[in-house]
Amino acid sequence: MTDYKTINMKRFTLLFIFTYLFLFTCTVSAQTFTRRDSLQGGLRPERTSFDVRKYDLSITIDPDKKYISGHNTIAFITTAATKRIQLDLFENMKVDSIVFNGKQLSYTRDYDAVFIDFPETLLEGTLDILKFYYSGYPKVAKNAPWDGGFVFSEDNNGKPWIGVAVQGTGASLWYPVKDHQSDEPEDGAFVNVEVPNGLMCVSNGRLSGGVDLNNGYTRWYWEVRNPINNYDVTVNIGDYVHIHDNLNGLDLDYYVLRDNKEKAKRHFEEVKPMLECFQEKFGEYPFKKDGYKLVETPYLGMEHQSAVAYGNKYRKGYLGRDLSFTGVGMLFDFIIIHETGHEWFGNSITSKDIADMWIHEAFTTYAESVYIECLYGYDKAMKYINGQGMNVMNDKPVIGIFGVNNEGSSDMYYKGALMLNTIRHIINDDEKWWSLILNFANTYKKQVISGETVIAFFNKESGMNLTPVFNQYLQYRRIPKLQLRQEGNKLQYRWVTDVENFTIPIALKIKDKEVRLNGTNNWQTSSVKIKNLNKDVEVLKNEFYIKVEKL
Incomplete structure (x- = not known):
């Protein structure tokens, strides 16, 4: 197990309770792999x-x-x-x-x-x-x-x-x-x-x-x-009993312990609005021929295709907790929403190597906020997804080592979702964004793909070079740092990143007016005049998962 003595107790607690934050024995740079690893992963x-x-x-x-x-x-x-x-x-x-x-x-x-x-x-x-x-x-x-x-x-x-x-x-x-x-x-x-x-x-x-x-x-x-x-x-x-339902021709079947039948009927009412949301945003349920099932299990959950394992004990949140620390996470049953999201991302679209498991987990974690946005609106979705940032460790790269059955950092969940939220706001056109996500889910439906395929698709559909963005969030431990400084009455800005040619917008509120500037790795000067950097300039961090440094 990783020694997390360097993190604070709050983060340690999060790691302890979160279903999918896998613990690793050492950092990637120090990892060694065996013949058994190569035989399994190669x-x-x-x-x-x-x-x-x-x-x-x-x-x-x-x-x-x-x-x-x-x-x-x-x-x-x-x-x-x-x-x-x-x-x-x-x-x-x-x-x-x-x-x-x-x-x-x-x-x-x-x-x-x-x-x-x-x-x-x-x-x-x-x-x-x-x-x-x-x-x-x-x-x-x-x-x-x-x-x-x-x-x-x-x-x-x-x-x-x-x-x-x-x-x-x-x-x-x-x-x-x-x-x-x-x-x-x-x-x-x-x-x-x-x-x-x-x-x-x-x-x-x-x-x-x-x-x-x-x-x-x-x-x-x-x-x-x-x-x-x-x-x-x-x-x-x-000793299962069977509950059957239907959503516009899609069979919904629930297998629960005998004593929980009535409780399950009420609790699983959440399934229909969830599936309606996901089908609107990600396309038709991929496995209609096999139907959709929830199966009560003696463990927390897993995305078993057309037989989603459910063990959240009929509670909202994650075993009664809100992993975003915002209150929004208590509006839904985490296991139902997250594991069903995997039917599109992980089960339908599958990574060729588990080193690219971010394809499964980033998109599925993002699907949680998509569900919130469908039911409760954009503001609550942004509150939830940014609250998830408290769980990010930035301990090592999200992408693992290929060919040895190795997953990358558990940051593939929350950091991955925040990366996608960042890309949404780089594109800055929701009609285009939702079209891109829908086309992605449909284009690679029931296919096994690589991370490179995902990035190439996003580049093509967005008409932007998003490769440096993906690379910074997936291949490096650190997230982009926005540096701001004041020269006279002028604002200067740049991005500090591990990758070269990192170019994304900077969303600011300057004297209560929203401004988008095109940031690069080189210092640039804004034409907007300011009196005091700390008082006049606010970075809109809800739209971008970044660090900010005012010099």
């Missing part, structure tokens, strides 16, 4: 030579033993001729056999990587299927969703209540998979799970049936009809 020929088309997962989960057994049938297309591919399964899990064309394949294990050898070369363009049989005791999370693993719990009636969250840790923690964000199964997935009678398994997509196997277990069948992130695939097991 793209080598054994991974790039095939494209997964579909997963068909069929498993049994024993709640008492905390044990999984079964197989994953993997359909894939060979993209480059090969005799060897890499799949992944945590090394504490047992590989029982791997079967291809009715014969067992040989394989070698290297940490969590499973290298599979074929008797003959797989030719480019061919569609093949293999079955990967496995079993074992999956890792149990100590504090989900901050650390990955299963949560084996009980409800208030003593019945098993189980969930799993593996973002960052890896989906191969509990099932065999090509464990890299760059490859989603284009044709979706089947998730078929056997659990003890009296319990229900809720997974992603649509429920296609449940069958009593007459052996004390029931098999539940779920089908995902869209591409899906590996870490989004989930299972939730409990």
